[in-house]
Amino acid sequence: MPDVVLPCLDEAGALPWVLSRLPEGYRAIVADNGSTDGSAQIAADHGATVVHVPQRGFGAAAHAGLEAATADVVCFCDADASMDPRQLPRVAGPVEAGEADLVLGRRRPSSRGAWPPHARVANTALSILMRRRTGLRLHDLGPMRAARRADLLALGITDRRFGYPLEMVTKASDAGWRIRELDVDYHPRADGTKSKVTGTVLGTAKTVRDMSRVLSR
Structure with missing residues (x-):
């Protein structure tokens, strides 16, 4: 059964x-990126494997979780x-x-407030650039995704943001x-707080900056 990497920064709620x-049968690996709200302990209390990641950055947490995984297939989920x-x-x-090597969950908002307009516009722009870069007809970067662990590690991903x-x-x-891209539901955050990535214009701008650097390589 797959392992599930959950990059985490202050997600106690x-x-x-x-x-x-x-x-x-799915095993949770919570890659805690320096939470101060007790997220790591909550994760452990709920049976998750907790990996403490001192290097700040979404990519640092995601990759540390991938390295800690032991299952053949690894999923990622916010x-x-x-x-x-x-x-x-x-x-x-x-x-x-064995029908696909990487599956991306295309977000389908369950309500108008699930995906802020500025974040949706940024995602559309990045998707267009991604299509030009890869030739793939993709519509979303797919925070929920799955692939084989060994193959992912062999890619040599270096970005840690x-x-x-x-x-x-x-x-x-x-x-x-x-x-492959498949539809998944996308909901407002459970605790009503803003996403660190798409919840603010500044957070979205930082994300676009980091991703633009990847596309320019």
């Missing part, structure tokens, strides 16, 4: 819901309850069946991987 909805872990088999299934998810896609494309 969302973790209980997220971890309680993991499909049976820890803020914006996506339902019960949909993980939807993205892991084609990888497990917000560019990590995009570098994974570009390097997978360059390596000739079969990349």
Whole structure:
């Protein structure tokens, strides 16, 4: 069964819901990136494997979780309850069946407030640039995704900031991987707080900056 990497920074309000909805047999690896709200302890109390990641950055947390995984297939999922872990088999299934090498969950907002306009515009712009870079008809960077652990490590992803998810896609494309995009639901954060990535214009700008650097390589 797959391992699930959950990059985490101060997600105490969302973790209980997220971890309680993991499909049976899926193992949670919470890569804690310096939380100060007790997220690491909450994750441990709910049965997750906790990896402490002192280097700040989304990519640093995601990659540390990947390195800590032991399953053949590894999923990634945000820890803020914006996506339902019960949909993980939807993205892991084609990888497990040998039908795809990387599956990306295309976010489909469940309500108007789930995806702020500035973040949606930025995602569309990045998707267009990603298509030009890879030739793939992709619409989203897919925070919920799945691939085989050994293959991911062999890609040699170096970005440790917000560019990590995009570098994974570009390097997978360059390596000739079969990349598929499937719909997943996208919800407002469970605790009502703003996402660190898309919740503010500044956070979105930083993400676009990091990803633009990946595309310019």
